[in-house]
Amino acid sequence: MASTAKFWREQESRYNLEGTRCSNCGSFFFPPRSLCPKCRRKGTIVPYKFKGTGEVVTYTTVYQAPRNNNRQTPYTLAIIELDEGTRMLSEVICEPAQISTGMRVRAVFRKLGEEGEKGIIYYGTKFVPA
Amino acid sequence: MIGIASYGVYVPLYRIKVEEIAKQWGENPANIKSGLLVEEKSVPDLDEDTATMAVEAARAAIRRANLDPKAIGAVYVGSESHPYAVKPTATIVAAAMGAPHLITAADFEFACKAGTAAIQTCMGLVALNKIKYGLAVGADVSQSSPGDALEYSAGAGGAAFVIGQDKIVAEIEEYASFTSDTPDFWRRDLQKYPVHGGRFTGEPAYFRHTIAATEALMERAGLQPTDFDFAVFHQPNGKFPLKAAKTLGFTTAQLEPGLMVTHFGNTYSASSLIGLAATLDMASSSQRILVTSFGSGAGSDAFAFRVTDLIDEVREKAPKVEEFLLSKRYLDYAAYAKHQRKIRM
Numbered sequence: 394m395a396s397t398a399k400f401w402r403e404q405e406s407r408y409n410l411e412g413t414r415c416s417n418c419g420s421f422f423f424p425p426r427s428l429c430p431k432c433r434r435k436g437t438i439v440p441y442k443f444k445g446t447g448e449v450v451t452y453t454t455v456y457q458a459p460r461n462n463n464r465q466t467p468y469t470l471a472i473i474e475l476d477e478g479t480r481m482l483s484e485v486i487c488e489p490a491q492i493s494t495g496m497r498v499r500a501v502f503r504k505l506g507e508e509g510e511k512g513i514i515y516y517g518t519k520f521v522p523a
Numbered sequence: 524m525i526g527i528a529s530y531g532v533y534v535p536l537y538r539i540k541v542e543e544i545a546k547q548w549g550e551n552p553a554n555i556k557s558g559l560l561v562e563e564k565s566v567p568d569l570d571e572d573t574a575t576m577a578v579e580a581a582r583a584a585i586r587r588a589n590l591d592p593k594a595i596g597a598v599y600v601g602s603e604s605h606p607y608a609v610k611p612t613a614t615i616v617a618a619a620m621g622a623p624h625l626i627t628a629a630d631f632e633f634a635c636k637a638g639t640a641a642i643q644t645c646m647g648l649v650a651l652n653k654i655k656y657g658l659a660v661g662a663d664v665s666q667s668s669p670g671d672a673l674e675y676s677a678g679a680g681g682a683a684f685v686i687g688q689d690k691i692v693a694e695i696e697e698y699a700s701f702t703s704d705t706p707d708f709w710r711r712d713l714q715k716y717p718v719h720g721g722r723f724t725g726e727p728a729y730f731r732h733t734i735a736a737t738e739a740l741m742e743r744a745g746l747q748p749t750d751f752d753f754a755v756f757h758q759p760n761g762k763f764p765l766k767a768a769k770t771l772g773f774t775t776a777q778l779e780p781g782l783m784v785t786h787f788g789n790t791y792s793a794s795s796l797i798g799l800a801a802t803l804d805m806a807s808s809s810q811r812i813l814v815t816s817f818g819s820g821a822g823s824d825a826f827a828f829r830v831t832d833l834i835d836e837v838r839e840k841a842p843k844v845e846e847f848l849l850s851k852r853y854l855d856y857a858a859y860a861k862h863q864r865k866i867r868m
Contacts, residue, residue, distance in 0.1 A: 408619045442621075464861065465569050486568065502578040502619055504570040514606055516574060516615060 397513050407517030410500060412479070414441035421477040445500030446523060447475040454489040473498060473520055484519045497523040525649050526691035527684050527828070528656060529590060529837060531583025532800045533576045534680040534787055534847035537566040539859045541675055547856050548670050555675050560761020564678040564788025566854055566862050567664050573602045574612045576681035577662040578619040580793075584658070584683040585620055587841035588690065592621040595685070596654025598628040599644055601637025601661045601792045603710070603717075605630050616660060627654075634708060635757055636818030637661060638682065638792040643824060645686035646695060656687040663791035668716035669865055676760055678788025680847075682796035692834045693803060693812070696827040697746075699739035701732050708819035719819075728821045729759065733767045736823035737815045744827050748772040751827070752810040755798035757817035758784035773813070780805055781812075786848055799828070801844035808832040 403424070405411045412423035415436040420429060423443060429436030452471035469492050471485045485492055486503070498520035505515040540563045545552035556562060567576070577600050585592055598617040605612045613628035631637040631644075638661020645657025662681030667673035686695075707728035710717035720728070733756055741747065748754075754777045756764035761784050768778050781798030783790075790797055795816040802812050808830055815825040860866050 404618065409621055486570070502575050502582070503568075504572060504575060514572075514574075516578075516619070519570070 396508070400513070400515055407505070408502070410443040410445055410475075410518055412441050412443055413438045421475070421479045423475065423479045423481050441477075443475050443477055445475075445518070447473045447498060447520075449485065449492060449494055449496045449498060450474050450480060451494060452485065452492050471498075471520070486519055486521045491522065499523040524691055524694050525646055525686065525688055526694040526831075527803075528687040528690055528692065529584045529588035529685040530683065530692075530800050530803060531580045531585070531587055531841050532680070532682045532793075532797050532844055532847065533579035533583065534565050534790070534797070534844075535567045535571055535576070536850060536852050537568060537854050537862060538563045538786075538851045539566055539854050539856070543854075543856050543859070544675055558762070559676055560765070560785060561676050561788060562785050564676060565680055565790065566859055567679045569862055571664070571679070572606045573604045573662045573664050573681070574606050574615045576664070576679065577602070577612060577616045577660045577683065580662065580681035580683035581616050581620045581658055581660055583841040584685050588685065588692070588837045589840070590656065590685060593623050594655045595620070595622045595658050596626055597645055597648050597657035598622055598626060599631055599641035599657070599659050601631035601633065601639075601641045601659070602663050603632055603634055603637065603791060604664045604666065605632070616658070620658070622658075633822060634818035634820050635759070635789070635791045635794055636816040636822055636824055638796050639814070639816040639824040639826070642684055642686060642826075643698065643700070646698075649687055655689065656685050659684050659686060661792035661796045663793055665789065665791045666716050666863070669860070671716070673717070673719060676784070676789045678790045680787055680790035680793040680797055682793045682800055684796065690833055691831055692837055693828040693830050696811075696829050697740055697744035698824060698826045699736055699743050700822060700824045701736040701739060702822035703732070705732075705821035707821055724759075724819070725763070728819060729757070729763050729817050730767060730770070732821050732823040733757065733815050733817050734770055736825040737767075737771055737813065740813070740815075740825035740827060746811075746827060748777075750811060751777060751813045753777050753780055753802045753806065754813040755781035755795050755802055756815050757795045757823075758782065758798060759789045759794070759817075761785055767815075783844065783848075797844060803830070803834065804838060804843040804845065806830045806834065808834060
C-alpha cells in the first residue's frame with residue numbers, strides 16, 4: 394500500500410509532466426522542486442507543465458527486467474533532455490536498434506507497471522520517436 | 524446549437540493479418556476475408572490498454588480545437604474492457620487530460636455502443652447548461668477467445684468527442700435510440716473472453732436495432748437517405764454495415780469514408796466513432812452525416828450530424844484517422860498472443 398500512496402502523490406507529474414520553474418532565474422525542474430538551488434530565498438517557484446518534446450541524451454536496453462516488467466523485454470530506457478532544458482529518465486518505445494543519441498522524442502501516455510493481477514495499475518509518461 | 528466541438532482518435536501501431544491468424548487454426552484466409560471483409564486488425568502494445576488509448580484520444584480532441592481542459596464539466600468513458608472491474612477509467616482520463624476536479628465522471632458499458640451513450644449523456648448536461656463542454660470517449664481493447672471467429676476482427680482503438688454549444692464543428696440535429704433485451708453477445712463476470720450467439724448476432728440483434736434506430740431518426744428528423752452525404756454504421760465486420768446500408772437505402776459511396784473495419788478490425792466502443800472521425804476528416808461545411816452505433820445486449824443510437832464551416836479551422840490540428848491507417852507494424856501470432864495476454868504466466 395505504501396507504493397500506491399507514493400505513486401498517487403507523484404501522479405500529476407507522471408501523467409502530465411507537471412514540474413516547476415523558478416521565475417527569478419528561469420530554471421526548469423522535473424521532478425518538481427519547491428526551492429530553486431541557485432536563487433534560494435530570492436527564487437519564486439511556480440508550477441510548469443512541460444511541452445513533452447525533447448531528445449535522447451543517452452540510453453540503455455534492458456534484457457533482464459524486474460518481475461512485473463518481464464513481458465516487455467527488451468525495452469529501452471533513456472535520459473531525455475526536454476526542450477526546456479531539464480533532463481529525465483524514461484522508457485522510449487521503439488525497437489532497440491531504432492534509438493540513437495540526439496533522436497527527437499515526444500511524450501505519450503502508457504502503463505508504467507502494475508502490482509500483479511490484483512494490484513494497482515500505474516500509468517504515466519513514456520516517449521516515442523517524434 | 525448542440526454538437527461536436529472537437530474530436531480525437533487513437534489506434535495502436537500494431538496489426539495482425541487475417542492470414543497469420545488463419546494459419547494457426549487451419550482455416551482458409553480467403554474464405555474469412557471474403558466472409559468478414561476484414562484484412563487485418565489493430566493490436567495494442569504491451570503497455571497499452573483502454574485507459575491509455577482513451578487518454579491519447581482525449582488529448583488529441585483537446586489539442587485539435589485548442590480547448591482549455593478546465594472548461595470540461597463531464598468525462599464519460601464507454602468501454603467493455605475497462606482496466607479495472609472497480610475503479611473508473613474516467614478518473615484516469617480526466618486527470619491525464621488536465622480536467623478540473625469539479626467535474627462529474629463515470630464509466631459506461633453497453634458493449635460496442637457505450638461511447639455513443641456517453642455522447643447522449645453529455646448532450647443532456649450541455650442542453651441544461653449545467654456544463655460548457657462534456658467529453659465522451661469510446662475505447663476498447665477487445666478480447667476474443669483463441670480460435671473463435673471473433674479473433675479475426677476484435678481490434679483496439681479509441682475515439683473522443685467534446686460535446687458543447689460553443690464553436691461547434693458538427694451540429695447534432697437529431698438522435699434516436701432503439702433498445703431491447705437481446706442476448707446476442709455477452710461476457711459473464713470474471714470470464715476472460717466473451718461468448719456470442721453466432722448467426723443470432725445478425726438479424727435479431729445488429730440489423731433489427733441498427734435499422735430501427737436509423738428509421739426512427741429519419742422519421743423524427745424528416746430526413747431521407749438521400750439527405751445524407753455520408754453514413755457510418757457500427758462495424759463488427761465489413762459485411763454488416765454494407766447490408767444495413769443497402770436495406771435502409773444508403774449507397775456504398777456514402778459509407779466508404781467511414782468504413783474502417785477492413786484495416787482496424789472491430790474497435791468495439793470506438794468503432795462507429797472512429798468512422799465518424801474519419802468522415803469528419805474529409806467532410807465539408809453543410810454536409811450531413813448519419814451515425815448509427817450498435818451495442819450487443821442490445822441497442823442502437825442513431826445521430827444526424829450537420830458539419831459547420833468551423834471544421835476547416837480544426838481538422839489539421841490533430842492526427843487524422845488516415846495517419847493511423849498508414850502507420851503500422853505487423854506482428855506474428857506468437858507476439859500477438861503476448862500483446863493480448865493470451866499466454867498466462
